[in-house]
Amino acid sequence: MNRITTVEDNFLDDVIAVDERHRFKVYTQKDLQRIEQLQALSDDTRFEMLVVSSILPFRVNRYVIEELIDWTKVPEDPLYQLTFPQKAMLPAPMYEQMAALLKSGAASAEIHALAKSLRAQLNPHPAGQMELNIPLDELSGTKLNGLQHKYRETVLFFPGQGQTCHSYCTFCFRWAQFVGDKDLRMASTEAAAMHGYLARHTEVSDLLVTGGDPMVMKTKHLAAYLDPLTAPEYDHIRTIRIGTKALTFWPQRFVSDDDAAELISLFTRLIRAGKHVALMAHFNHWREMETDIARAAIERVRRAGVEIRSQAPLLAHINDNADDWARTWKQQVNCGIIPYYMFIERDTGASQYFEVPLVRVFEIYRDAIRQVSGIGRTARGPVMSAGPGKVEIQGFAEIHGEKVFVLRFLQARNPEWTHRPFFAAYDEQAYWLDDLKPAFGQEQFFFEQEYAAMHEGRIHP
Numbered sequence: 001m002n003r004i005t006t007v008e009d010n011f012l013d014d015v016i017a018v019d020e021r022h023r024f025k026v027y028t029q030k031d032l033q034r035i036e037q038l039q040a041l042s043d044d045t046r047f048e049m050l051v052v053s054s055i056l057p058f059r060v061n062r063y064v065i066e067e068l069i070d071w072t073k074v075p076e077d078p079l080y081q082l083t084f085p086q087k088a089m090l091p092a093p094m095y096e097q098m099a100a101l102l103k104s105g106a107a108s109a110e111i112h113a114l115a116k117s118l119r120a121q122l123n124p125h126p127a128g129q130m131e132l133n134i135p136l137d138e139l140s141g142t143k144l145n146g147l148q149h150k151y152r153e154t155v156l157f158f159p160g161q162g163q164t165c166h167s168y169c170t171f172c173f174r175w176a177q178f179v180g181d182k183d184l185r186m187a188s189t190e191a192a193a194m195h196g197y198l199a200r201h202t203e204v205s206d207l208l209v210t211g212g213d214p215m216v217m218k219t220k221h222l223a224a225y226l227d228p229l230t231a232p233e234y235d236h237i238r239t240i241r242i243g244t245k246a247l248t249f250w251p252q253r254f255v256s257d258d259d260a261a262e263l264i265s266l267f268t269r270l271i272r273a274g275k276h277v278a279l280m281a282h283f284n285h286w287r288e289m290e291t292d293i294a295r296a297a298i299e300r301v302r303r304a305g306v307e308i309r310s311q312a313p314l315l316a317h318i319n320d321n322a323d324d325w326a327r328t329w330k331q332q333v334n335c336g337i338i339p340y341y342m343f344i345e346r347d348t349g350a351s352q353y354f355e356v357p358l359v360r361v362f363e364i365y366r367d368a369i370r371q372v373s374g375i376g377r378t379a380r381g382p383v384m385s386a387g388p389g390k391v392e393i394q395g396f397a398e399i400h401g402e403k404v405f406v407l408r409f410l411q412a413r414n415p416e417w418t419h420r421p422f423f424a425a426y427d428e429q430a431y432w433l434d435d436l437k438p439a440f441g442q443e444q445f446f447f448e449q450e451y452a453a454m455h456e457g458r459i460h461p
Helices: 029-034 036-040 043-053 062-068 078-083 092-103 108-122 191-200 219-230 260-272 292-303 322-335 358-369 448-456
Strands: 002-004 016-018 026-028 059-061 147-151 154-157 206-209 239-244 276-282 307-314 338-344 380-385 389-399 402-412 422-425
Touching: 026 029, 026 062, 029 036, 029 043, 043 092, 059 062, 062 078, 092 108, 147 191, 154 191, 191 219, 206 219, 219 260, 260 276, 260 292, 292 307, 307 322, 307 358, 322 338, 322 358, 338 358, 358 380, 358 389
Parallel strands: 154 206, 206 239, 239 276, 276 307, 307 338, 338 380
Antiparallel strands: 026 059, 147 154, 380 389, 389 402, 402 422
């Protein structure tokens, strides 16, 4: 056992013990037979994993396997469901087609060709990400791949070095980033393009660095993107957000990695330059925060002055009950993390395995929020991050004898739509915004005509 001191910056008083067994080690599809814990499962189960991971991406690291998953409760264990492929994550015809090809001993080229064809059926880029979100360079007229500008105040940046994760979530709505298909990937290594766009767009106050997971990057690469934003021409960029699941999947990134101290120093420089720095942390279950190293990472980040906000979708098989959500939010408040969003699983990838009817989703949110104090009720939800914007389900009502969903936009492509209530017919079989119909006999929701014009290019979003 080696002991590594991680208190050069005086953010922690403790010494974190790091077992050599827990150095970062990752497993992908080709390593399935080498994961010791899987040998206790049946041959059929391991073959099912092979089939599903031939279409959807699979990647898991030793920390997740050894510290997070309770192997005595597999397959029901929520963190096993979060990271390991299950047969039902694919539609049955799709599964059978790939299974038959693998059993036939087909060449890898044939397997890859079928996988690419099947992936196209899984809505790889939902919510208009490729059609509407990618901005144009005003100087050249070309698309700025690796940037998205959906909402007026916020630009998303996908750094090329950050388009993977320490482990992959089975529900991931950006799974298309990880399957090796350049046509599906959103990424940029062009720091100058990002900096130039932000300098020209002074209406933008927030930069969200996302992926994948930017925390897989070496600090020197992240610093090359972010340090220039401290210059006066970027004074309008007030907030730098970093979307990450590293606090769950590799908390060592903030504590004992070789450049962990450099990362904390980068955060400190940005904050001292007047930037608000926030980790948009993905926590799907309260157990992810229970290890000593996770608590140490949270503490170190917070002591650097970085705000941590938590967000996650509600998922069948993982967290589809109110008690788990209430416990998660309470635990986050105790750790100094701000509960931020309960999302609804997007209509992409393995969504048919994880989706929960909207009626039930709202009931879970309502029953969970009732269990926490006011300080934990910062969690907004349930929210669909759909093409027109972030749509919140506020509840149900009966108006003129008709039972309806009460909805509103928390963010919208047209800021004028924001916080404007609208109503959908009550439907216990609806899973997503596209399943809902306008209430009161209306033909369209108020935003649909304008949103269609954006898709057709008649209105610039």
